Every structure is written in structure tokens, then in C-alpha cells.
Amino acid sequence: MRCHVIESIAQAGSGHPGGSLSSADIVALLYGHVLEIRPDDTHWSNRDRFVLAKGHAAPLLYAALAMRDFFEPSELSSLRKLGSRLQGHPDCKSTPGVEASTGSLGQGLSIGVGMALAGQMDDGEWGVYVLLGDGELQEGQVWEAAMAAAHYKLANLVAIIDYNGLQIDGPIREVLSPEPLDDKWRAFGWYVQEVDGHDFCQLDQAIRNAQSASLPAVIIAHTIKGKGVDFMEGECDWHGKAPSMEQCHDALQQIRGQKGAL
Amino acid sequence: MSHFEATRDAYGRALVELGERYENMVVLDADLSGSTRTAKFAEKYPDRFFNLGIAEQNLMNTAAGLALSGKIPFVSTFAIFATGRAWEQVRNTIAYPALPVKIVASHAGLTVGEDGSSHQALEDIALMRVIPNMSVVVPKDGPETVNVLRAIIETPGPVYVRLGRAKVPSLSQPDDQFELGRGEALAEGDDIAFIACGIMVGKALEARKVLQREGISARVINMASIKPLDEDLVIRAAEECGAIVTAEEHTILGGLGGAVSECVTAMHPVPVQRVGVNDRFGQSGGADELLLHYGLSVEGLVEAAGRALDLKGLNT
Numbered sequence: 001m002r003c004h005v006i007e008s009i010a011q012a013g014s015g016h017p018g019g020s021l022s023s024a025d026i027v028a029l030l031y032g033h034v035l036e037i038r039p040d041d042t043h044w045s046n047r048d049r050f051v052l053a054k055g056h057a058a059p060l061l062y063a064a065l066a067m068r069d070f071f072e073p074s075e076l077s078s079l080r081k082l083g084s085r086l087q088g089h090p091d092c093k094s095t096p097g098v099e100a101s102t103g104s105l106g107q108g109l110s111i112g113v114g115m116a117l118a119g120q121m122d123d124g125e126w127g128v129y130v131l132l133g134d135g136e137l138q139e140g141q142v143w144e145a146a147m148a149a150a151h152y153k154l155a156n157l158v159a160i161i162d163y164n165g166l167q168i169d170g171p172i173r174e175v176l177s178p179e180p181l182d183d184k185w186r187a188f189g190w191y192v193q194e195v196d197g198h199d200f201c202q203l204d205q206a207i208r209n210a211q212s213a214s215l216p217a218v219i220i221a222h223t224i225k226g227k228g229v230d231f232m233e234g235e236c237d238w239h240g241k242a243p244s245m246e247q248c249h250d251a252l253q254q255i256r257g258q259k260g261a262l
Numbered sequence: 263m264s265h266f267e268a269t270r271d272a273y274g275r276a277l278v279e280l281g282e283r284y285e286n287m288v289v290l291d292a293d294l295s296g297s298t299r300t301a302k303f304a305e306k307y308p309d310r311f312f313n314l315g316i317a318e319q320n321l322m323n324t325a326a327g328l329a330l331s332g333k334i335p336f337v338s339t340f341a342i343f344a345t346g347r348a349w350e351q352v353r354n355t356i357a358y359p360a361l362p363v364k365i366v367a368s369h370a371g372l373t374v375g376e377d378g379s380s381h382q383a384l385e386d387i388a389l390m391r392v393i394p395n396m397s398v399v400v401p402k403d404g405p406e407t408v409n410v411l412r413a414i415i416e417t418p419g420p421v422y423v424r425l426g427r428a429k430v431p432s433l434s435q436p437d438d439q440f441e442l443g444r445g446e447a448l449a450e451g452d453d454i455a456f457i458a459c460g461i462m463v464g465k466a467l468e469a470r471k472v473l474q475r476e477g478i479s480a481r482v483i484n485m486a487s488i489k490p491l492d493e494d495l496v497i498r499a500a501e502e503c504g505a506i507v508t509a510e511e512h513t514i515l516g517g518l519g520g521a522v523s524e525c526v527t528a529m530h531p532v533p534v535q536r537v538g539v540n541d542r543f544g545q546s547g548g549a550d551e552l553l554l555h556y557g558l559s560v561e562g563l564v565e566a567a568g569r570a571l572d573l574k575g576l577n578t
């Protein structure tokens with residue numbers, strides 16, 4: 001999956017590798033193991049919903065959807081090209097399997113609140129999973145949504161925060177710190193867990209705990225921006241920059257050489 | 263003696279009526295349900311009403327999430343907040359994916375009155391009109407508001423409906439229908455055409471009487487559907503009358519006057535005078551005093567007609 005991300009961004013000549021790689025293990029677990037979805041019936045009413053609030057990680061979402069057969073992996077090379085179904089940020093009208101149009105930060109959790117309210121009204125068995133960036137938490141709307149989710153007791157809503165600690169202008173703690181993050185969510189009435197966002201066992205257990213919680217649940221997943229490619233790891237510069245073909249080649253070799261790489 | 267009703271009151275009525283027929287309809291508000299009249303729906307269908315508190319950005323995207331899950335959301339707050347505070351939420355998350363969210367905002371325009379400029383939306387038509395996929399409707403009275411709501415509930419995309427706080431005379435006839443993209447000629451005439459929306463429709467009919475006494479025959483068109491605009495009706499007015507006055511309780515920039523001007527200049531150029539608030543903020547005052555102060559009056563319309571007729575004379 002990381003290879004698809006690197007390749008498609010390199011082919012597009014632009015995109016956001018850093019935050020796509022940091023979220024890769026989370027999204028892999030969701031699409032590989034958690035979400036009940038039907039690629040041949042994308043609007044199946046009982047499907048789980050996934051909202052990529054941090055819409056700039058679109059290449060990662062597209063890779064996951066391609067690997068789950070929503071479309072051919074060969075289509076990934078059309079990312080960001082004129083007329084492509086794979087827009088720079090997710091467009092639910094054009095891409096099969098994309099549940100909501102996102103990209104403008106701060107809006108995804110509210111969309112998830114609406115979906116979870118609908119699920120609650122219909123006694124749906126399905127869950128709503130929203131993946132947020134950490135910098136995104138600086139948007140006030142996220143906290144409006146957090147308040148609403150707790151007020152309406154949306155136990156069917158799970159938020160996962162990709163806490164890679166870096167945003168475009170630098171370390172999040174230097175730009176505008178969200179800390180104390182766990183206390184904030186707890187104070188807003190959420191069930192809070194913290195995990196290593198690259199550890200499948202921890203992530204899986206946290207999601208199970210979240211599913212059985214009677215409150216909306218948030219998983220603060222500590223991650224490494226650019227995870228899996230040594231020259232991208234921990235570098236703000238790789239937030240929104242495409243690798244050259246040479247760098248792409250190097251990155252693919254690195255990823256393919258990793259044990260259990262995605 | 264005409265019947266008077268605020269369009270927001272008619273909205274409250276219509277919601278209750280529609281709620282019975284459409285089980286997937288939900289209503290959302292942001293702590294203004296008493297003022298927007300969504301409280302009537304909330305009382306009857308508490309399980310389908312969500313108060314999101316004073317948080318309009320979350321309000322709009324929660325509606326988007328409900329729409330993505332098969333519901334038909336009606337979202338209400340004051341027009342200034344629905345279209346201003348949450349503009350980008352509406353653009354990116356409702357209009358871009360063309361979700362069937364109905365944004366029905368009250369307290370638009372100067373007739374908000376004493377609360378003053380901070381609460382008087384004078385730019386909302388323009389703000390919503392420039393967004394692709396969005397339809398924009400400004401009903402003139404209570405009965406038309408009900409017809410608009412009946413018509414748009416099954417519209418597949420988003421719609422913005424602009425309502426007012428003040429009681430207005432009901433001009434509609436019992437058999438009137440509303441269709442998106444269709445205006446209605448309320449009175450015939452061929453010297454000049456008034457194209458108006460909302461509370462200015464009644465004033466245009468009054469102005470027509472004044473002009474009639476001067477031997478000028480004015481057509482009056484109610485253009486509730488500002489987007490899509492009834493271009494055929496506008497072009498016919500341009501062709502047959504040769505001069506147009508637009509009238510709206512809104513800035514003269516980018517609203518009905520803008521829409522009509524764009525259509526006329528492209529298809530059949532004739533003089534267009536725009537009556538509205540002339541690129542200024544509002545202020546506190548009584549609703550009627552404010553309308554007079556800003557020239558949104560019968561006198562203002564007659565004067566604008568004079569200017570348009572002068573220009574038409576120069577053009578011939």
C-alpha cells in the first residue's frame with residue numbers, strides 16, 4: 001500500500017506523501033480487517049462508513065480502495081490528472097467507495113457525526129470511522145463536532161487521530177500545540193485510548209474497545225510522518241511534495257525490503 | 263384586506279406537513295429554533311430534530327453526513343450564519359458533492375430590524391448563487407414558501423431558501439405552483455419590466471400602479487427562483503419592454519440584479535437598474551423605516567424606472 005502511495009504521488013508530480021505514510025497502518029487495518037464493505041455494492045445500506053477527514057491523504061485511501069477491488073490498481077496512476085476519478089482530495093461523487101468529499105480540514109468529524117446520527121436513528125449495526133490529522137485539531141469545528149457527538153451519545157462513532165506531530169510549518173507543538181490532547185477529548189466526553197499507530201495489535205485492540213464503548217471513542221495513534229521511507233521520516237518537507245523518480249525508486253526499494261511491509 | 267404572514271411562519275407550517283409525508287426528512291437548527299420556526303417540527307417529531315447548538319459549521323456538515331446516509335436534511339438558522347459563517351462548509355461538503363441538503367435560512371435582509379447590521383444578511387443570495395450545484399429561492403410570501411418547500415424536497419441537489427422575519431402580505435393565489443427555474447409574470451406591461459423577489463414583489467406591484475397613472479405600462483415579474491434563473495422570461499421582458507428594474511432586499515451586487523444583468527447583457531442588452539442596498543451595511547431601526555431609508559420603497563422603484571426609461575430613450 002505504501003508503494004502505491006509513493007508511486008502514484010511520484011507519477012502525479014504532486015501530493016502528500018508524509019501524512020499518507022503515517023496513516024498507512026491505520027488505513028490498512030481498517031480496510032483489511034475492520035470495515036464491512038461491499039466493493040460490488042458500494043451503497044449497501046449496512047456498510048461501515050469511513051471518512052478521511054485528513055483528505056490530503058487521498059493517495060492512501062485510493063490505494064486501500066484499489067486493493068479492496070473498488071477499482072483496478074492500474075487506475076492509481078491517474079491520480080491528480082485531468083479528467084481522473086482520483087481527485088487530489090477525495091470526491092465521493094467520482095470515486096467508488098469514497099464516502100464523503102473531504103480535503104478542507106476540520107469538516108470530516110462533523111460529517112461522521114451526521115452519519116452516526118443517521119445510524120442511531122435507523123438502529124443500524126454499522127459504525128462510522130473518521131481519520132483526522134493532528135494539525136486538523138486546530139480547527140475549531142472539530143471541537144464543535146466533538147461536543148455534538150458526546151451530547152448525542154454517538155457510541156457508533158470512532159475517531160482516529162494520526163498524531164505524527166508535524167504540520168506544514170513545523171512541529172505541531174511549536175506551531176500551535178493541541179496538548180493536553182487526551183485530557184481535552186476526555187473533557188469533551190469521549191472514551192480515549194492512546195496507541196502506537198504502527199502497531200497492528202495495539203490498533204486492533206483499541207478499535208475493538210472503541211466498538212464496545214458506550215461513548216464516542218477516540219484513538220490517539222502516535223505515528224511517524226513519512227513512515228517507511230528513511231529520507232521522509234520525521235521531515236516536515238515531505239508533507240506535500242512529490243518524490244523525484246530517483247527518490248521514488250529508492251523509497252520503493254526501502255519499503256519492499258521491510259519485513260511485513262504494506 | 264390581505265392576509266399577512268411571515269415566510270418563516272409558513273416554513274414552520276410546511277415542515278410539519280412534509281414531516282408526515284417524508285419519513286426520511288430531518289431538521290437541524292443552531293439554537294434558533296424558536297425564531298426559525300423549526301420548533302414546530304421539533305415538537306411533533308422530536309426524534310427527527312437535532313439542535314446542534316451555536317455551532318453553524320458543524321451544523322452544515324452534520325447535515326451533509328445525514329444526507330450521505332439517506333436522509334433529507336432541512337437546515338435552519340439565520341441567513342447571516344448559514345451563508346456567511348458556514349460558507350465554506352456549504353461549498354465544499356454540501357454543494358461539491360451535490361447533496362440534497364435544504365438550507366432554509368430566516369432573518370434575511372434589512373427587515374430583521376432592530377438587531378442591526380450584524381444580523382442583517384444582505385449578501386446571502388450572492389454568496390449562495392456563486393456556488394455550483396446550488397439553487398437559490400426567495401419566496402415572496404407565506405403561501406409561496408409552502409409551495410417552494412413542497413417543490414424542493416425531492417430536488418436531488420442542495421437548495422438555499424431565503425426567508426424573512428417580518429410579516430408580509432400574501433399575494434399568492436390558491437392555485438399557484440412553484441417550479442425551480444420558473445418565474446411568474448404577475449402583471450402585464452410593455453414599457454418597462456420590474457423583476458423582483460421576496461418582499462419587493464409587493465412593492466413592485468404598487469410602483470406599477472403609480473407608473474400607470476403616468477401612462478407607463480409596467481410588467482411585474484416575481485422571480486423567486488434566482489438560480490436557476492428563468493432566462494426565457496427575463497429575455498422576453500428585455501425584448502418586449504426594452505428596460506428592466508430589478509428589486510431585492512439585498513445588496514445590488516451579485517444577487518437578483520446581478521443575475522438578471524448577466525442574463526440580459528449576454529442575450530439581449532437593454533438598460534437594467536438595480537434597486538437594493540447600495541453596497542452598504544445595514545443598521546438598527548424599524549423594518550419599514552429601514553426599507554425607506556435604504557430606498558427599498560415604491561418611490562425608489564418609481565425613480566429607478568424613470569432612470570431606466572431615460573436610458574431606454576437614449577438607446578432608441
